[in-house]
Amino acid sequence: xxxxxxxxxxxxxxxxxxxxxxxxxxxxxxxxxxxxxxxxxxxxxxxxxxxxxxxxxxxxxxxxxxxxxxxxxxxxxxxxxxxxxxxxxxxxxxxxxxxxxxxxxxxxxxxxxxxx
Amino acid sequence: xxxxxxxxxxxxxxxxxxxxxxxxxxxxxxxxxxxxxxxxxxxxxxxxxxxxxxxxxxxxxxxxxxxxxxxxxxxxxxxxxxxxxxxxxxxxxxxxxxxxxxxxxxxxxxxxxxxxxxxxxxxxxxxxxxxxxxxxxxxxxxxxxxxxxxxxxxxxxxxxxxxxxxxxxxxxxxxxxxxxxxxxxxxxxxxxxxxxxxxxxxxxxxxxxxxxxxxxxxxxxxxxxxxxxxxxxxxxxxxxxxxxxxxxxxxxxxxxxxxxxxxxxxxxxxxxxxxxxxxxxxxxxxxxxxxxxxxxxxxxxxxxxxxxxxxxxxxxxxxxxxxxxxxxxxxxxxxxxxxxxxxxxxxxxxxxxxxxxxxxxxxxxxxxxxxxxxxxxxxxxxxxxxxxxxxxxxxxxxxxxxxxxxxxxxxxxxxxxxxxxxxxxxxxxxxxxxxxxxxxxxxxxxxxxxxxxxxxxxxxxxxxxxxxxxxxxxxxxxxxxxxxxxxxxxxxxxxxxxxxxxxxxxxxxxxxxxxxxxxxxxxxxxxxxxxxxxxxxxxxxxxxxxxxxxxxxxxxxxxxxxxxxxxxxxxxxxxxxxxxx
Numbered sequence: 001x002x003x004x005x006x007x008x009x010x011x012x013x014x015x016x017x018x019x020x021x022x023x024x025x026x027x028x029x030x031x032x033x034x035x036x037x038x039x040x041x042x043x044x045x046x047x048x049x050x051x052x053x054x055x056x057x058x059x060x061x062x063x064x065x066x067x068x069x070x071x072x073x074x075x076x077x078x079x080x081x082x083x084x085x086x087x088x089x090x091x092x093x094x095x096x097x098x099x100x101x102x103x104x105x106x107x108x109x110x111x112x113x114x115x116x
Numbered sequence: 117x118x119x120x121x122x123x124x125x126x127x128x129x130x131x132x133x134x135x136x137x138x139x140x141x142x143x144x145x146x147x148x149x150x151x152x153x154x155x156x157x158x159x160x161x162x163x164x165x166x167x168x169x170x171x172x173x174x175x176x177x178x179x180x181x182x183x184x185x186x187x188x189x190x191x192x193x194x195x196x197x198x199x200x201x202x203x204x205x206x207x208x209x210x211x212x213x214x215x216x217x218x219x220x221x222x223x224x225x226x227x228x229x230x231x232x233x234x235x236x237x238x239x240x241x242x243x244x245x246x247x248x249x250x251x252x253x254x255x256x257x258x259x260x261x262x263x264x265x266x267x268x269x270x271x272x273x274x275x276x277x278x279x280x281x282x283x284x285x286x287x288x289x290x291x292x293x294x295x296x297x298x299x300x301x302x303x304x305x306x307x308x309x310x311x312x313x314x315x316x317x318x319x320x321x322x323x324x325x326x327x328x329x330x331x332x333x334x335x336x337x338x339x340x341x342x343x344x345x346x347x348x349x350x351x352x353x354x355x356x357x358x359x360x361x362x363x364x365x366x367x368x369x370x371x372x373x374x375x376x377x378x379x380x381x382x383x384x385x386x387x388x389x390x391x392x393x394x395x396x397x398x399x400x401x402x403x404x405x406x407x408x409x410x411x412x413x414x415x416x417x418x419x420x421x422x423x424x425x426x427x428x429x430x431x432x433x434x435x436x437x438x439x440x441x442x443x444x445x446x447x448x449x450x451x452x453x454x455x456x457x458x459x460x461x462x463x464x465x466x467x468x469x470x471x472x473x474x475x476x477x478x479x480x481x482x483x484x485x486x487x488x489x490x491x492x493x494x495x496x497x498x499x500x501x502x503x504x505x506x507x508x509x510x511x512x513x514x515x516x517x518x519x520x521x522x523x524x525x526x527x528x529x530x531x532x533x534x535x536x537x538x539x540x541x542x543x544x545x546x547x548x549x550x551x552x553x554x555x556x557x558x559x560x561x562x563x564x565x566x567x568x569x570x571x572x573x574x575x576x577x578x579x580x581x582x583x584x585x586x587x588x589x590x591x592x593x594x595x596x597x598x599x600x601x602x603x604x605x606x607x608x609x610x611x612x613x614x615x616x617x618x619x620x621x622x623x624x625x626x627x628x629x630x631x632x633x634x635x636x637x638x639x640x641x642x643x644x645x646x647x648x649x650x651x652x653x654x655x656x657x658x659x660x661x662x663x664x665x666x667x668x669x670x671x672x673x674x675x676x677x678x679x680x681x682x683x684x685x686x687x688x689x690x691x692x693x694x695x696x697x
Contacts, residue, residue: 060321062320063317063318064317067317081190081193082247091271092272092273093342094273
């Protein structure tokens with residue numbers, strides 16, 4: 001395969017180029033046939049497909065991470081709920097009433113009020 | 117030339133064969149992808165698309181604890197353990213692990229259930245905790261599965277059971293607050309539709325993923341104060357023990373807002389074990405669901421009606437003969453001997469029926485309970501004090517009671533004569549307490565309510581101060597007169613029981629119980645009540661106590677009043693009300 005470089009000189013009136021700009025235009029002599037075009041398009045589609053698959057796989061990887069974090073959140077919420085229930089049971093009136101501290105308490109014999 | 121023709125023919129044959137093959141592929145693909153598109157899409161969805169309900173968390177219920185919210189009803193996730201006997205490999209190990217880890221939760225016959233290999237689903241344990249479930253999972257038992265179930269937890273046990281109600285196995289609120297506010301507490305379930313992998317992990321690929329988060333139920337703060345509620349229940353239990361009554365209710369309300377501070381009922385039950393209750397009557401909240409003839413407590417409302425209409429003053433007098441005849445019926449006094457010319461204050465102090473029938477007569481022509489008198493009484497009792505109708509308190513199964521209008525055939529003079537002293541009408545404790553509260557607070561009727569606010573993102577959001585449903589139901593001067601009358605009545609006989617420096621007023625009630633066959637009243641059964649208030653310049657609480665029992669004769673002053681006194685003296689300390697004078 002050989003390459004040929006041609007220089008075309010075109011009148012400035014026939015173009016939009018301005019002063020001091022390169023007025024030489026490159027034109028490839030390589031001509032691609034329909035089969036080559038088809039193969040190239042197929043290759044581009046394949047590359048795009050690969051890019052899509054790569055991204056989809058990466059996104060799925062994040063799904064697993066998200067799922068693991070969701071499970072962790074659910075587990076911690078479960079533990080938090082259990083602790084809240086335990087806390088509520090420990091601070092229930094019946095528990096307080098039966099506590100050793102409450103048993104030591106006595107009823108005040110008289111109540112005095114201070115006017116503020 | 118001949119060879120070229122041969123090549124051409126072979127090429128054509130190959131091309132034809134290729135064309136046929138490609139055509140078969142194309143037609144088959146067309147059939148699968150176009151004609152059978154719906155079928156295969158559905159098949160793929162069935163395999164890959166997972167549809168799940170995201171359950172909404174039922175709203176929590178809080179009570180007040182000296183002003184700040186404290187949890188009264190919570191949620192807990194427990195597990196039902198089931199087995200597939202057909203695929204269990206080591207039954208002995210399953211039995212050993214279940215006994216060791218969840219011994220108290222396994223079914224009695226669970227080992228025999230494991231032998232039923234013809235069955236694929238056998239429940240072997242219920243209400244297993246998260247910790248227990250984790251331990252069982254760690255054993256790696258084949259053929260054993262778990263189903264998460266949410267259940268209500270009541271850290272305070274039986275406290276305010278009838279007020280709260282319970283949640284059944286279907287997740288439906290029943291009775292009380294749970295029943296009335298079921299929709300608000302339930303929330304709205306969310307929806308998840310997503311493509312999943314083989315491990316059911318949701319994947320973001322696909323364009324039909326739907327994730328609608330659940331809207332959890334509202335977390336509601338009740339106006340019930342757990343300390344007041346607890347004390348009311350203790351005092352009521354003491355009252356029942358002392359008097360021999362088998363049923364009782366106590367209602368404590370803030371008369372300046374209608375907020376219920378306590379609503380106690382006995383006998384009670386444990387809402388966490390509602391399924392063990394054999395008598396469903398125990399679920400009923402006696403303070404709102406069981407109308408009764410309120411008795412002498414209503415005399416205060418009759419007196420207020422008379423004062424408000426200007427036909428009578430506390431110091432006005434009438435001639436008491438211990439009996440009064442109305443339409444051929446004789447109405448007598450329970451307390452006899454206070455005969456002669458006496459004041460209406462005396463009539464209230466000694467709870468004389470004749471005095472209040474006289475007030476009813478004076479609302480008419482002074483001699484009979486005319487239609488005009490009945491219209492006035494009905495207007496006050498029904499339209500102003502709102503007896504005989506639903507109050508709208510946010511609790512299930514509220515009963516309206518009965519109050520016959522003068523237009524009704526039953527709304528005759530004898531009916532209204534008995535209504536003047538609290539018989540001949542059916543009302544609930546909550547109706548009487550709310551009407552009474554309006555009478556003593558200056559004349560503003562507040563709807564009774566048990567809701568104080570909401571918890572939003574962990575922060576307490578109290579509702580705005582309630583506005584009266586109706587103001588001026590009685591004049592302020594009437595309200596003042598009634599308070600003075602009731603304080604005088606209580607002070608003359610029971611004032612020594614009260615803390616000094618406070619204004620405590622009230623009225624006893626001993627009401628007869630109508631026979632089931634409609635033939636008059638029972639001789640061997642009465643309901644004892646006491647309706648009163650306490651505070652300094654203005655009442656800060658209203659307490660109504662009711663005690664009853666089948667075949668038990670009870671008296672307001674002897675049986676219900678001590679319960680009121682006990683709670684009232686405690687309330688003064690709890691609310692930190694400073695004495696005056």
